[in-house]
Amino acid sequence: MSGLRFSSFNEALGEPEHDANSALTELDKGLRSNRVGEQCEAIVRFPRLFEKYPFPILINSSFLKLADVFRVGNNFLRLWVLRVCQQSEKHLDKILNVDEFVRRIFSVIHSNDPVARSLTLQTLGSIAGVIPERQQVHHSIRRSLDSHDSVEVEAAIYAAMQFAAQSKSFALGMCDKISDMIRGIATPAHMKLLLIPILQHMHHDTSTAAMVRKVCTDLLAKYPAKDFVITTLNTLTKLAAATLVDIPSQVELLLHYLMNDNRWSVKKASLLGLHQMAKVGPHLWPAQCVTEAIRVARTSAHQGVVSYTLDIFIVLTQSSVxxxxxxxxxxxxxxxxxxxxxxxxxxxxxxxxxxxxxxxxxxxxxxxxxxxxxxxxxxxxxxxxxxxxxxxxxxxxxxxxxxxxxxxxxxxxxRPLAHRYVDLIATQIAHVSGKHLRILCEALGGIAGLEPRALEPYTPEILSKITQTTSESVYEERVPTMVMLCTLIFQTVPPSQWIGIHQTAIDSALEQTDLWAHYKIARAAARYGNFEVAANIWSNLKGKVSSEHLHFWLTALVHISQAEATLSSKGTLLDRLSSSLTYYHKCIAALRAGSSPTNTLAFQCEYSTLRCELLQCFLQLVSCCHSLCFAPPPAIAVAIVNNTRDELQRCGHVTNQLRKCAKEFKTCGDMYWKLYQSAFDADPVSLTNIQIMQHVCMLMAHSIDSSAQLNYQGDEPALNLSSQDVSLESQIMLEVCKNASLLTKHLDPTLKNVVSHQHIECLMAQVEVFIRSPLCLPRYFFQVLQSTSVKLAVSPQPRVSGEWITVTSGSQLAVKVEGVIQHGSKPGLFRCVEKVIVTLNTQPTAKANVNEKIPETMLNLTQTVVPHRDFFSAQFLVSLGPGSVQATVTVGASVVDQTGVAWQTGPKSTLTLKQHEDPISRAH
Incomplete structure (x- = not known):
């Protein structure tokens, strides 16, 4: 409910959890079976095994077993091995014994069965990325192109396509051969259509690309049939996209066929080619070509030509040129x-x-x-x-x-257009229903998220739309529409202005929707700070879920809502803060109870813990401010001032307490920054939320230091956010920071070097502003739209878990770190992994029951690696040094995104080393 989760290998197969070796052993039994069905079942399971355990040792062993099946099995088994190779392309470069793997596959090329030879060629083509320069494979492909068996020739064409994309030498060597076959009379027409696309990969060399372009343009004149023209144009388009220098001439060629060829299929192929050229290099389009494309659209009577041409200009107008x-x-x-x-x-x-x-x-x-x-x-x-x-x-x-x-x-x-479009859209919601109503509500939510209070004039219309009968709309459309209408109310009406008519509308929506919609309505309320509504809804839901983890998750949401609602209720500052802290401690306990191996709720726990820490800082500050009245300066205050040369010590106990509070706020701000660095998968608005919470800590620390530090000259902390990326919830929280900052402007500038009642009242007023303002829970608290995790495998490992790894004195231990980056359903939605920083730290430890001083020989090593197909590896040499007998080695990983920002994502792995002393050196 709170995030995405990976579908594991064994869950997909309905099997219990195994480690990598057990899973491989089980599949190996299937490969050795005498029944073809069991062998096929084992083969098709290998791609999922690779996804779950994508490490070189297992993949190498698996592919060698599959190669043996390919060598000795029948053509049906070979077909499934081919499919495994095609589906596992990104794991092929993890094969360690490439020579042995290719030798077993290649041995079938000498078979008398043309089908077996064709399967071998296709398999070799599917692994072309790891064997691009194998001359014997190149020779076999060239020889098979001259075969009299059409199945073998088509397989050779497929293999030639794959190797031409990977190998420059193969592409250059085969260019003349492919050209001769295309031009040759003996080559059937359908075979020529298969051969022409191979030429799109002949871009490794400028002269070769020019020659290929000439061959293809000659084909256009010699073979005017529809299929030949379309295939050749597509090939030339892909060739130009790779070389870039031919984009102007290719655009001119496509426009020529668009204007002069009356066949719709050719026109469509030309338009699609122009669309691809617009994506690759809009700045390379000649001016006259742009003008001609516009004129084609203006003069054409064919709606398809006009529509496709407009698609081209949608792409072109994304270029500033x-x-x-x-x-x-x-x-x-x-x-x-x-x-x-x-x-x-x-x-x-x-x-x-x-x-x-x-x-x-x-x-x-x-x-x-x-x-x-x-x-x-x-x-x-x-x-x-x-x-x-x-x-x-x-x-x-x-x-x-x-x-x-x-x-x-x-x-x-x-932004000034926001009110205009809100007026236009909001006046229409009373007259529409069904999908149109939902779409309009989503648009209103998007615009209201840009401009606060833009929907205020239309609150009555939204409320009436919720409460009016909706029996004419189907249930599947009514539910999401109701959720959106409730979200609009939460966006428009702040919690301080919430009255009965608003609650009545929400209750009406709850009556017309299901339990999942109730959860989404409560989530929207929490995201915009209306925690009283959220607490009531979640309280009703927590007993209606199917698992214990979800029950604890909803219980935590109830506690966090009650905690935030308490802060804005009636009562003294101390009472409200104390009650809120009690609820937050219950929330954190429930979150930990609701965690599971597949959904750890790590961010939720950390975010709630930091909010609890911030409220604790506020509570400590309020108690400290109260102490100014009941803890007067001591009699020796003047002596303390003379000894410390700190004039503010004249104010007594409150000075040191305030300085301590400032340090606590700064520490809390640093913890928010660490949370920010760990939230690699968070959406930009959630990251902004964390930045604002850190800014609150720094702002309070600055206000306290201004009052409790002698001649404080620090500047007020600034928060620079792009106005384009600031959402409604961020604007609400930023407005609170601005109001709190303005309170310090009214302080009397003459009150320096003294902690006065005016300073204390200002700090108390800032605390009141911050805790009464609604906290907008970030989206990442509820939804993980992008999921990225790093999985590490460190070797060597002890034979039995928990044992030592022995190291000979005076030698170095080679530690190999292999890692895999795993993604959810939307990889790279917000940011992607460009590099991985692998760190290794050693910490000497003392022997048990031995009173020896721990040697201070710590080792810190760092290596930055670039992942290839989501796999990376690093190696370190570890030496414990003289005098060290036992040590703990910690291996960690952090990632760097495409903008160069480092994120402390983890994970960490620990090894325990034990060094044997050299008996000869001990004797001396």
């Missing part, structure tokens, strides 16, 4: 959009609006004047109203989403 050239309203591109934005084809209209949006966004971002900007914005509004009035259908919903995305993009770039 094209936007700068055609930003004026009288340009041909803008005229094309104005002609098509009111087309009877709604998809064409939506694409035109998307191009206009790209152009307007570019002008807003670059600060350029926009002519007819009002007309462009009105175009988006008109299409939006038109689509809202249409009936629900798949195309209409898709077009409506495109138009609303354009509106949100415009609001994100130019």
């Amino acid at each position: 094209i936007c700068k050239e055609y930003a004026e309203s009288d340009s041909e591109l803008m005229q094309l959009c104005q002609e098509t934005c009111y087309s009877s084809n709604s998809m064409v209209s939506a694409k035109s609006v998307k191009i206009i949006t790209h152009m307007v966004n570019y002008c807003f971002e670059e600060g350029l004047p926009i002519s007819d900007v009002e007309e462009h914005i009105s175009t988006v509004e008109s299409l939006l109203l038109l689509q809202v009035s249409c009936k629900d259908n798949e195309i209409g919903d898709y077009v409506l989403k495109i138009v609303l995305q354009c509106a949100i993009t415009l609001c994100r770039v130019h």
